[in-house]
Amino acid sequence: MLLDEDLHIAPNCGSCPIRHRAVCARCESTELAALEDIKFYRSFQAGQTLIWSGDRMDFVASVVTGVATLTQVMEDGRTQTVGLLFPSDFVGRPGRDTAPYNVIATTDVMMCCFRKKPFEELMARTPHIGQRLLEMTLDELDAAREWMLLLGRKTAREKIASLLAIVARRDAGLQGQVRQRQVTFDLPLTREAMADYLGLTLETVSRQISALKREGIIELAGKRTVHVPDIDRLIEEAADDADGGMPG
Amino acid sequence: MLLDEDLHIAPNCGSCPIRHRAVCARCESTELAALEDIKFYRSFQAGQTLIWSGDRMDFVASVVTGVATLTQVMEDGRTQTVGLLFPSDFVGRPGRDTAPYNVIATTDVMMCCFRKKPFEELMARTPHIGQRLLEMTLDELDAAREWMLLLGRKTAREKIASLLAIVARRDAGLQGQVRQRQVTFDLPLTREAMADYLGLTLETVSRQISALKREGIIELAGKRTVHVPDIDRLIEEAADDADGGMPG
DNA sequence: GGGACTCTTTGATCTGCGTCAAAGCAGGTG
DNA sequence: CACCTGCTTTGACGCAGATCAAAGAGTCCC
Numbered sequence: 001m002l003l004d005e006d007l008h009i010a011p012n013c014g015s016c017p018i019r020h021r022a023v024c025a026r027c028e029s030t031e032l033a034a035l036e037d038i039k040f041y042r043s044f045q046a047g048q049t050l051i052w053s054g055d056r057m058d059f060v061a062s063v064v065t066g067v068a069t070l071t072q073v074m075e076d077g078r079t080q081t082v083g084l085l086f087p088s089d090f091v092g093r094p095g096r097d098t099a100p101y102n103v104i105a106t107t108d109v110m111m112c113c114f115r116k117k118p119f120e121e122l123m124a125r126t127p128h129i130g131q132r133l134l135e136m137t138l139d140e141l142d143a144a145r146e147w148m149l150l151l152g153r154k155t156a157r158e159k160i161a162s163l164l165a166i167v168a169r170r171d172a173g174l175q176g177q178v179r180q181r182q183v184t185f186d187l188p189l190t191r192e193a194m195a196d197y198l199g200l201t202l203e204t205v206s207r208q209i210s211a212l213k214r215e216g217i218i219e220l221a222g223k224r225t226v227h228v229p230d231i232d233r234l235i236e237e238a239a240d241d242a243d244g245g246m247p248g
Numbered sequence: 249m250l251l252d253e254d255l256h257i258a259p260n261c262g263s264c265p266i267r268h269r270a271v272c273a274r275c276e277s278t279e280l281a282a283l284e285d286i287k288f289y290r291s292f293q294a295g296q297t298l299i300w301s302g303d304r305m306d307f308v309a310s311v312v313t314g315v316a317t318l319t320q321v322m323e324d325g326r327t328q329t330v331g332l333l334f335p336s337d338f339v340g341r342p343g344r345d346t347a348p349y350n351v352i353a354t355t356d357v358m359m360c361c362f363r364k365k366p367f368e369e370l371m372a373r374t375p376h377i378g379q380r381l382l383e384m385t386l387d388e389l390d391a392a393r394e395w396m397l398l399l400g401r402k403t404a405r406e407k408i409a410s411l412l413a414i415v416a417r418r419d420a421g422l423q424g425q426v427r428q429r430q431v432t433f434d435l436p437l438t439r440e441a442m443a444d445y446l447g448l449t450l451e452t453v454s455r456q457i458s459a460l461k462r463e464g465i466i467e468l469a470g471k472r473t474v475h476v477p478d479i480d481r482l483i484e485e486a487a488d489d490a491d492g493g494m495p496g
Numbered sequence: 497g498g499g500a501c502t503c504t505t506t507g508a509t510c511t512g513c514g515t516c517a518a519a520g521c522a523g524g525t526g
Numbered sequence: 527c528a529c530c531t532g533c534t535t536t537g538a539c540g541c542a543g544a545t546c547a548a549a550g551a552g553t554c555c556c
Contacts (some may be wrong), residue, residue, distance in 0.1 A: 499555090500552075500553105500554085500555090500556105501552100501553080501555100502552090503550105503552080503553100504549105504550080504551075504552095505550070506547105506550090507547105507551095508545100508546085508548105509544100510543105510544080511543095511544075511545090512541105512542100512543095512546090513540105513542090513543100514539105514540085514541080514542090515539085515540075516537105516538090516539085517537085517538085517539105519534105519535085519537100520535070520552080521532105521533085522533080522536080523530105523531095523533105524529105524531085524532105525528105525530080525531105526527105526529090526530100526537105
């Protein structure tokens with residue numbers, strides 16, 4: 001049996017530096033105890049499709065370990081990833097019964113699932129959970145809109161830097177090592193998966209990563225392990241900011 | 249004084265063919281009667297910025313007439329529109345007190361505003377409203393993710409066709425003329441605003457519109473009025489679909 | 497060890513869209 | 527009317543990133 005610390009009811013959710021947060025044990029431990037009865041676990045291998053777009057969903061779930069993507073595919077095969085799921089992120093929606101996207105494990109993944117009906121009943125009984133879900137959804141909406149800026153207006157280099165910065169932040173958050181200048185992390189995505197998330201081709205992804213390496217902004221150990229000697233320099237490359245002008 | 253039919257509490261919201269729906273009078277007329285006390289109206293001219301990114305928001309609001317955009321601007325001026333607001337769409341979020349985007353009127357706009365604090369209190373008293381807001385937010389999230397596919401993977405021509413199809417549908421929805429083969433509507437956006445929404449330049453937008461006109465897929469009367477002789481042909485150009493594969 | 501994979505890198509070439517420039521076309525105003 | 531001013535169209539050209547092609551590198555299995 002798994003320990004509670006591993007679950008979506010993760011005690012660290014409050015300190016998670018990025019936007020997707022799960023229901024937190026700290027805030028509502030008593031209500032969530034009831035969830036114990038209706039939850040179960042599923043494991044998947046890297047590359048496996050957890051959920052196919054259009055599938056009936058009779059559960060909601062949250063990622064315990066690993067990383068998965070939400071992906072849309074056009075008839076002719078063009079693919080766009082519309083979300084990354086890290087540990088503590090939520091999948092599936094109360095009130096919706098077919099999946100709108102493919103959910104694909106990009107590393108080995110463990111999910112904690114809740115049967116949808118009892119979960120919805122619990123939600124009805126516990127307004128706090130609904131509020132939390134609304135807050136999480138708003139965070140996802142903000143993240144999606146930030147990604148729209150990236151897809152619509154950033155150069156290939158900026159896109160890569162943005163993605164690396166985001167993965168670095170989430171990874172650092174999971175390991176509790178926030179606010180350090182140097183970071184080392186494993187890329188949970190293949191070049192192709194990165195390309196699908198960034199609206200590029202895998203060749204362009206590879207070339208831009210090589211360029212960042214050549215310029216010393218990142219260092220690679222193997223293909224997946226990335227070391228960032230100065231995170232601020234990376235963030236600079238990402239052109240990450242979103243500010244309007246001044247009133248007037 | 250304005251008539252209730254004009255408001256976000258619009259009786260037609262249930263039949264609105266697209267994703268952003270507002271709180272509906274049909275479902276919860278009694279609770280919303282209380283909103284009468286805390287609401288007020290504001291008008292804006294085309295081109296005016298209603299809300300600046302970073303501004304303090306002490307109200308939430310809903311569009312009564314006209315069209316506005318949600319827009320992000322990078323330091324160097326690159327601009328990406330991340331949402332279109334049509335009549336009945338909602339602006340601002342309970343629980344968030346600064347605006348994350350510029351909200352810009354692209355036509356003359358009338359908004360119906362509610363002071364945030366009383367609105368939040370009402371929400372706490374009326375779980376139904378919270379549920380509705382969650383549902384609306386999920387719809388917006390889906391729309392944002394659909395737009396990510398457009399921004400990341402569609403060609404300029406497909407982008408234009410997609411935008412025209414969406415405006416046609418929303419416009420037709422407002423006028424109650426759903427499911428007709430021919431549609432005529434006014435573009436509520438300048439070429440530049442379209443470009444900012446589609447991740448293109450205004451020149452490319454202009455060229456692609458000219459091309460669609462040349463091929464008889466659309467007809468123009470003036471610069472803003474569009475007639476679509478066969479909506480299915482337009483939708484075909486939009487390459488609009490998002491389907492995964494089959495299970496296996 | 498040596499295939500057979502899968503994933504990644506790198507090179508050569510092509511092209512869709514961006515950039516720069518100029519002209520057309522309202523609608524408003526003195 | 528002539529003259530703005532703001533929006534749109536069209537043309538010529540260049541480039542970032544796509545496409546096509548091939549070779550490297552790691553891992554698994556016999």
